[in-house]
Amino acid sequence: MTDLIPAAKPIIGDEERAAVDRVLRSGMVAQGPEVAAFEGEFAEHFVAGRPVVAVNSGTSGLHLGLLAAGVGPGDEVIVPSFTFAATGNSVALTGATPVFADIEPGSFTLDPSSVEAAITERTKGIMPVHLYGHPARMRELQDIADRRGVALYEDAAQAHGAALDGRQVGTFGEFAMFSLYPTKNMTSGEGGMVSAVDEQFARRVRLLRNQGMERQYENEVVGFNARMTDLHAAIGRVQLTKVDAWTEARRSNAAFLDANLRGVVVPPVSEGAHHVYHQYTIRVTEDRDGFVRALKDEHGVGSGVYYPIPNHRLTSLAHYAPGLDLPETERAAREVVSLPVHPSLSSDDLHRIVSAVLAVAEAGA
Numbered sequence: 001m002t003d004l005i006p007a008a009k010p011i012i013g014d015e016e017r018a019a020v021d022r023v024l025r026s027g028m029v030a031q032g033p034e035v036a037a038f039e040g041e042f043a044e045h046f047v048a049g050r051p052v053v054a055v056n057s058g059t060s061g062l063h064l065g066l067l068a069a070g071v072g073p074g075d076e077v078i079v080p081s082f083t084f085a086a087t088g089n090s091v092a093l094t095g096a097t098p099v100f101a102d103i104e105p106g107s108f109t110l111d112p113s114s115v116e117a118a119i120t121e122r123t124k125g126i127m128p129v130h131l132y133g134h135p136a137r138m139r140e141l142q143d144i145a146d147r148r149g150v151a152l153y154e155d156a157a158q159a160h161g162a163a164l165d166g167r168q169v170g171t172f173g174e175f176a177m178f179s180l181y182p183t184k185n186m187t188s189g190e191g192g193m194v195s196a197v198d199e200q201f202a203r204r205v206r207l208l209r210n211q212g213m214e215r216q217y218e219n220e221v222v223g224f225n226a227r228m229t230d231l232h233a234a235i236g237r238v239q240l241t242k243v244d245a246w247t248e249a250r251r252s253n254a255a256f257l258d259a260n261l262r263g264v265v266v267p268p269v270s271e272g273a274h275h276v277y278h279q280y281t282i283r284v285t286e287d288r289d290g291f292v293r294a295l296k297d298e299h300g301v302g303s304g305v306y307y308p309i310p311n312h313r314l315t316s317l318a319h320y321a322p323g324l325d326l327p328e329t330e331r332a333a334r335e336v337v338s339l340p341v342h343p344s345l346s347s348d349d350l351h352r353i354v355s356a357v358l359a360v361a362e363a364g365a
């Protein structure tokens, strides 16, 4: 049996190791000049120079962003249910109520009509997820937000460099969060980047990140320790110089899969969307779990199911949504399979993935 092609593969090179070593030798490893430099470089690269605040995880970024936006007990924030639990968790952690809306079948992102139907007098904001690296329907959601007087936030954890009609994700919402977890499109080990609509908003996130202090021991608000270390920032700065080439590799791998796969539903791309393929997600309408098993056991092709249980069905979050029915979310949770699309795939790997999918799809048909 040939080696397993993994579903994801973080790339850490000699430059990242050298950068960490440089910071270690400096003797100053906590949040300092590397973090400040990383924030500036990330801002220029991904969010058109908006202020960016680095934190210790994407989840912290969402949590602090929501707190800085004034979200708290009594408020509702509309989120997708078809996402990683951190989206709804971050709302719940503020004391507000996550309200789950359905997705569109094509892009797997929030369906504006489902969002509109979920708005109440308690709605404070809407937080779409640019799931798998495909931008959510920001124009329609912005329209709804403006009309109904609510805010727009962005979970861009999986979407570094994604864009809609030439405008980068992370520049639409009052704030946006990018995750730097190892399997995301770039990493710092762990980490999150919060882009803010203005300097005042960014300052609130900075205060929350560091015990509410701007000046030492003059604590202005009750805050966390959610700081990024200079070690992590040093890794992130190196990755920032490589991420565009990785994204191009993801996009070209996806184009190859699009052109060659048969018997499964390949991921559609909405008009005007620049997809960065954090995941390449197909639909398998019959026996998805058997399909995943056969890919791995018979062909050595790893894959992932993101996500098998919708957030509104999770033990942790279900009490927010008793009796809620989200048909497209349920169907996606039953049908999705993410194939390897990461930049380390060789041409041989891509051919193996295609023949594996064709063989398994044919056997199942």
Ligand SMILES: *Cc1c(COP(=O)(O)O)cnc(C)c1O
Residues within 6 Å of the ligand: 057, 058, 059, 060, 083, 084, 086, 087, 129, 155, 157, 158, 179, 180, 181, 191, 192
């Ligand atoms: C990864 C992820 C998060 C959380 O980011 P962490 O850095 O792992 O805390 C939030 N939302 C989505 C959609 C994610 O994929």
